[in-house]
Amino acid sequence: MAEKPPTACTPQTALPIIDLTPFLPISTSLYSTPQAHLVAKLTTAAALNCACRDVGFFYLTGHGIPEEQRRTVLKEARNWFINASKEEKEAIKRWDIGKGPGGAGDGARGYQRVGENVTGGLKDWHEAIDHYRPVPPTDPPYAPIHGPNPWPSLQTHPTFKPTFESYTESCLSLGHALLRALSLALHPSPPKEDLFIEFLHNPFWVMRIIGYPPLSSSPEREGVSCGEHTDYGCITLLLADNTRGALQVRDKNGGWINADPLEGAYVVNIGDMLERWTNGLWESTRHRVVHGSGNYRVSVPFFFEPDWVARIKPLECCLAQTGGVPKYDEVMYGEHLLSMVLGNFMTVPPHTPPHTPLPAIEPPRVGGEKKAPALSAEAGGVSIIIR
Numbered sequence: 001m002a003e004k005p006p007t008a009c010t011p012q013t014a015l016p017i018i019d020l021t022p023f024l025p026i027s028t029s030l031y032s033t034p035q036a037h038l039v040a041k042l043t044t045a046a047a048l049n050c051a052c053r054d055v056g057f058f059y060l061t062g063h064g065i066p067e068e069q070r071r072t073v074l075k076e077a078r079n080w081f082i083n084a085s086k087e088e089k090e091a092i093k094r095w096d097i098g099k100g101p102g103g104a105g106d107g108a109r110g111y112q113r114v115g116e117n118v119t120g121g122l123k124d125w126h127e128a129i130d131h132y133r134p135v136p137p138t139d140p141p142y143a144p145i146h147g148p149n150p151w152p153s154l155q156t157h158p159t160f161k162p163t164f165e166s167y168t169e170s171c172l173s174l175g176h177a178l179l180r181a182l183s184l185a186l187h188p189s190p191p192k193e194d195l196f197i198e199f200l201h202n203p204f205w206v207m208r209i210i211g212y213p214p215l216s217s218s219p220e221r222e223g224v225s226c227g228e229h230t231d232y233g234c235i236t237l238l239l240a241d242n243t244r245g246a247l248q249v250r251d252k253n254g255g256w257i258n259a260d261p262l263e264g265a266y267v268v269n270i271g272d273m274l275e276r277w278t279n280g281l282w283e284s285t286r287h288r289v290v291h292g293s294g295n296y297r298v299s300v301p302f303f304f305e306p307d308w309v310a311r312i313k314p315l316e317c318c319l320a321q322t323g324g325v326p327k328y329d330e331v332m333y334g335e336h337l338l339s340m341v342l343g344n345f346m347t348v349p350p351h352t353p354p355h356t357p358l359p360a361i362e363p364p365r366v367g368g369e370k371k372a373p374a375l376s377a378e379a380g381g382v383s384i385i386i387r
Ligand SMILES: N=C(N)NCCCC[C@H](N)C(=O)O
Pocket: 117, 118, 119, 120, 206, 226, 227, 229, 230, 231, 232, 303, 340, 343, 344
């Protein structure tokens, strides 16, 4: 008789490590019986439930994406940020809605220079290329986020586009596998892996390719590289270079945990839609980037999201575990994303120094219980970091 999977959680002071192997397509050949396979899945699912409930962030191993592919993605990203000229960068710039050549511009896709992103009313100290799932040019529900994505020139960077396109495919497969595991984590008995299938016919996705110059290179030599926020969708698969001490995660006591890179693993966190589906059983955990060391840091978060038109409200099995009263209004995922994304940019005069407080903006939240993030309280780095 196979061993029973564990049920109790142990208290966490660091990010838990979750092995997804039992949910990969190859996994069927790894176990001697279907029963042994199920036990392995339930063991992973139980660990996932604890990780999502207690921390909201975890390291993911056994994810099936080759190390070589992950290294290549980071190499391409770094190469472009370091070597592309100012003109090459501006050639694929993001435009405010309708402000690009010939009325182009979706307000989201493309290159963003250092200081163009804002979080909680403050400028972020990073540059980035944002890509979104390409959608047909006139498909109404997606307006104004209509594709395609702008790519660096094939002449100067011929391997960039194929590298990121094949990486996107890998992340989508991984996203589906992880959502099956999360389903089982919420519904182990009887075992149910398909809670999310109806929301994932055509999963939306967002990929940010981010370059972080050292904060010491900012005119004010302080502030944050990316302000405190939650992510907007299902799950974030974070691939980052080996810089330590940059990404910080809020713990349940209001302190910060360093989410340093772990060789071969993804850093994964849950987003706003999972908080809503679970009726708050799993919170979409706040995090920020404070890149204090002297190198140029590169990261590539892949946001695996529900269908654009999916209507998200607490799931029955989660309501049953949380007193039966929904804490969140129903929301269409695409509307939530739009309201968040369009708040990420603000046209500011070029002479404004980074990290001067901008006019306060209320981050749009549809329903839910989240408070607007504090505008500047965290920027001075007064919080305690537990290592
Ligand atoms: N797609 C995602 N999650 N992007 C997060 C970007 C950083 C936070 C954002 N400026 C904000 O104000 O929310």
